[in-house]
Amino acid sequence: MHPILAKDARNILVILPSWVGDACMATPVLRHLAQHRPDARIVVFGRANLQPLMNGLPWVNSFHAGAMRGAKAIGEVRRIRSERFDAVLLLPNSFRSAAFARVTGIAHRAGTDRDGRGWLLSHRFAQEKSLQSAAAAYASLASWWTGSPLTDQHIELRVTEQDRSAAEILLPELPVKSHEAHRDLILLNPGANREDKRWPAAHFVQAARALSLARPAGDPPRQIAVNGGPSEAALCAEIAQKSGGIDLCARGVMLGSLKAILQRTALLITNDTGPRHIAAALQTPTISLFGPTDCRWTPTDYPHERRIISEPFLTEDRVADDHAVLCAIERISVGDVLHAAHTLDQSFAAHERSRIST
Known part of the structure; x- marks a missing residue:
């Protein structure tokens, strides 16, 4: 399996889904990225209420809070632009998340190609349409991106x-x-x-x-x-x-x-x-x-x-x-x-x- 993510990508942004349950089901992806890119800085972006959920995870170097909505989105984009990320992985399937990633200026933007948002992505994943859990969908996306199968889908959180x-x-x-x-x-x-x-x-x-x-x-x-x-x-x-x-x-x-x-x-x-x-x-x-x-x-x-x-x-x-x-x-x-x-x-x-x- 050939990796989509460049080997020299060391500053990686991951956009989390909005729902609490979906954010939990995204943790195997974060663990998988850290295992395959141990030298990378992994930053997650998500709603402010999700930050306590992510606190304590050893694979998350930083959490950027934002909702990609309204006037506050301008400040969120500026902050991300200032950190010069090498790549961004979009876990949400929304058009808004793809549009947001596009205006951040990050050249490598990977996510699922659906709902007419493919032109906003630099690397498009063709997700098979089937009755499957969000955890399984995220695992397929991460496997394609890293070029390595994500087989361990168990959710992991830490209590601080x-x-x-x-x-x-x-x-x-x-x-x-x-x-x-x-x-x-x-x-x-x-x-x-x-x-x-x-x-x-x-x-x-x-x-x-x-x-x-x-x-x-x-x-x-x-x-x-x-x-x-x-x-x-x-x-x-x-x-x-x-x-x-x-x-x-x-x-x-x-x-x-x-x-x-x-x-x-x-x-x-x-x-x-x-x-x-x-x-x-x-x-x-x-x-x-x-x-x-x-x-x-x-x-x-x-x-x-x-x-x-x-x-x-x-x-x-x-x-x-x-x-x-x-x-x-x-x-x-x-x-x-x-x-x-x-x-x-x-x-x-x-x-x-x-x-x-x-």
Whole structure:
């Protein structure tokens, strides 16, 4: 496989996708670049909220925050121009990201050729159109660019001391300084970017209360916490109040502190959204709920995850996104979640015993 990226490229810019989950799925690309260009300076460009996610990664030399929109984009372009990058790799497929890369003046601009943006790129990758995860798509792009197959697609994030300190302030009920500390929190993530991707709030409450009390004799109930972004504040407040949990949204949770909290989480129950992928990187036991979004768009091999699909008998030739009624997320029962939690708890406990014994 012949590399597209020049051997003497030492100053490399990577434009990240906007969504949290997609940014997590981009980390194998950053690791792959660092492994194949150990002398290169790798800078990532992305939305400001993604910086805490990238903090601590040894392959990222610097993070440039920007959204490629409005008047602020002028300053973002000037900053990039001043650093004289040898090459830029575009992970987003948007026309805007290609146009932005073009005006930065970077001569080598590589990305996927789609949506009429090919003329803005100096090196165009013909991505095969198929039902695949973003992680797989990014891996194909990186393999083509470097001339070396990217075979290790596992997501990797790091929890920094700053993350742990922020989490301890945010959640004093659950000290999180030590990454070896016992996992003893049930974390709910009830939001999503679309209403039809959200499991009902009442179901989250019922499942959390049952799991909190499902403890060995003499053990106290597990603490419940609810995570969400500013736009999900009302939803988080409702679920926290009815479940007796802690409203992390009201306390100002950010992605950095969320990483540290997930490192102490015994079980995450989440819709198909960003924190699911953060949890995968941190080996957090997770139950992920899928309604009318096909689970094949995202990785399906996270080691400590149980995926519950609203219509498990949908044939492989059909895509859940095209069957909103049949795949309504409300069809997932609380009983299904409780059963999955029980089996996941047993398998994770066995994994931990094996890890400790070795």
